[in-house]
Amino acid sequence: MTLTAADFRALKALDTPTVCNALELVVPQRRLHGFNTQPLRCLYPDLPPIVGYVRTGTIRAAEPSFRKPEDDRAMRLRWYEYVDKGPKPSVILLQDLDALPGYGSFWGEVNSHVHRGLGALGVITNGSVRDIPMNAKGFQMLAGTVMPSHAHVHVVDVGVPVSICGMSAQSGDLIHADMHGAVVVPLDAAKKVAGAAKLLARREAVIIGASKKKGFSFEKLAQAMKDSADIH
Known part of the structure; x- marks a missing residue:
């Protein structure tokens, strides 16, 4: 698979832990190796x-x-x-x-x-x-x-x-x-990494955002985790 300049820019905009997280979605069978x-x-x-x-x-x-x-x-x-x-x-x-x-x-x-x-x-x-x-x-x-x-x-x-x-x-x-x-x-997964990273960022933003609000509690964390999981 040939990657474009735009593909490289998209990957370079991410840190390596984020790429690892995205690969867990895109190629879950690689969760324990490749790093x-x-x-x-x-x-x-x-x-x-x-x-x-x-x-x-x-x-x-x-x-x-x-x-x-x-x-x-x-x-x-x-x-x-x-x-x-x-x-x-x-x-x-x-x-x-x-x-x-x-x-x-x-x-x-x-x-x-x-x-x-x-x-x-x-x-x-x-x-x-x-x-x-x-x-x-x-x-x-x-x-x-x-x-x-x-x-x-x-x-x-x-x-x-x-x-x-x-x-x-x-x-x-x-x-x-x-x-x-x-x-x-994996080259056949490279073009999907940036999209998966954006999805994960939206999910994480719900939890992080809730944790920053006044009155944050276990109950609000549980709701935020439920709301996060519903994002596809």
């Missing part, structure tokens, strides 16, 4: 939500790749070529395979600028990031941790299925992320 279930640290919480097509890869950093230097360079170039191809905007999902994820960081000043230049809006990784003040402006980072060194960081594989803090994704998936975390949005 991170372990904490991700958002490095730039003031940035707006990002929505893009997933580019996936895996890295290690705790030991050398044991490849020849020219083979390491070739793999890095293969990664950059992959990032540059396919639909945009993109969001990078890079899984750290080390037993201690984040031992060394792939992400810092150089790679944030390179990936932003190749059309990526940000990165989501269970590994680490660094160079916080110098990273590309507007490039979002959700990571497992912050570390100072890149150690022996190297690309292991490109375009493979990944699992980031409990969230599984494949190359080409659509993802929504902000300061709260990330969620994979």
Whole structure:
């Protein structure tokens, strides 16, 4: 399914918890998966939500790749070529395979600028990031941790299925992320999310509005919940 610019704007106008709520209506079978279930640290919480097509890869950093230097360079170039191809905007999902994820960081000043230049809006990784003040402006980072060194960081594989803090994704998936975390949005459901979010907002407004009125009580809450449930 092809998404329009208007579809992207509609999704970007929502925060990630709202998208998760909407997906519970649109695709209820995904209620327990498709989002991170372990904490991700958002490095730039003031940035707006990002929505893009997933580019996936895996890295290690705790030991050398044991490849020849020219083979390491070739793999890095293969990664950059992959990032540059396919639909945009993109969001990078890079899984750290080390037993201690984040031992060394792939992400810092150089790679944030390179990936932003190749059309990526940000990165989501269970590994680490660094160079916080110098990273590309507007490039979002959700990571497992912050570390100072890149150690022996190297690309292991490109375009493979990944699992980031409990969230599984494949190359080409659509993802929504902000300061709260990330969620994979099924492409065939993406156009329905904004409408479902509006419905939920109308229902919630009844309860919130009642709670702000003088004399709010359990009885009034029960009535507000009944009125909310009647909104379709």
